[in-house]
Amino acid sequence: SQTIHQWPATLVQPVGSPLSLECTVEGTSNPNLYWYRQAAGRGLQLLFYSVGIGQISSEVPQNLSASRPQDRQFILSSKKLLLSDSGFYLCAWRLGLAGKSYNEQFFGPGTRLTVL
Amino acid sequence: GENVEQHPSTLSVQEGDSAVIKCTYSDSASNYFPWYKQELGKRPQLIIDIRSNVGEKKDQRIAVTLNKTAKHFSLHITETQPEDSAVYFCAATRLNQAGTALIFGKGTTLSVSS
Numbered sequence: 759s760q761t762i763h764q765w766p767a768t769l770v771q772p773v774g775s776p777l778s779l780e781c782t783v784e785g786t787s788n789p790n791l792y793w794y795r796q797a798a799g800r801g802l803q804l805l806f807y808s809v810g811i812g813q814i815s816s817e818v819p820q821n822l823s824a825s826r827p828q829d830r831q832f833i834l835s836s837k838k839l840l841l842s843d844s845g846f847y848l849c850a851w852r853l854g855l856a857g858k859s860y861n862e863q864f865f866g867p868g869t870r871l872t873v874l
Numbered sequence: 875g876e877n878v879e880q881h882p883s884t885l886s887v888q889e890g891d892s893a894v895i896k897c898t899y900s901d902s903a904s905n906y907f908p909w910y911k912q913e914l915g916k917r918p919q920l921i922i923d924i925r926s927n928v929g930e931k932k933d934q935r936i937a938v939t940l941n942k943t944a945k946h947f948s949l950h951i952t953e954t955q956p957e958d959s960a961v962y963f964c965a966a967t968r969l970n971q972a973g974t975a976l977i978f979g980k981g982t983t984l985s986v987s988s
Contacts, residue, residue, distance in 0.1 A: 790973060807973060862923065865918050
């Protein structure tokens with residue numbers, strides 16, 4: 759069966775510090791991978807997604823970046839955190855079957871980031 | 875690009891009543907519409923989904939209806955229970971050259987009081 763991991767689970771960082779959040783998926787190959795952010799009491803904002811190694815699509819211009827160095831690894835980074843970067847970061851995956859967009863999407867357990 | 879609007883933002887019902895949450899989408903190419911339930915501090919979990927070639931789908935107390943012409947879909951929960959209290963999100967697929975992504979509504983906080 760497939761499993762998705764995220765770490766760390768919680769993180770408190772000062773403004774201006776760098777960030778690296780990691781997501782890995784087990785039990786599947788060539789998944790589509792996604793990063794979402796959920797600000798306190800808000801909806802799920804799509805940040806980045808990837809359909810393959812080295813392929814990254816960015817949704818919103820901001821001080822975050824994403825990378826996919828391996829098939830089942832997705833990393834979210836920042837060089838300098840802002841207060842507004844605080845939130846609940848969720849990684850998600852779904853089967854990357856060409857032509858099939860109606861596959862279930864599974865979320866990871868999330869990383870709660872607080873920027874002080 | 876795809877835009878998903880969700881209403882209401884909050885919904886309070888008595889135990890045993892029905893709850894209805896409505897969403898609209900903008901991209902006529904969208905073909906998959908899932909609903910997720912998120913309990914406090916946890917990850918969203920899929921509760922039901924519907925494809926564009928189906929008008930209605932039911933799973934015990936929950937059902938989803940889709941009107942492709944009007945570009946709206948709804949979640950119906952009957953005989954609500956306190957454990958149904960959570961935030962519910964609708965979503966629609968967005969397809970482009972970069973791939974497929976789910977775009978979510980802003981969520982509905984459902985409170986069921988006993």
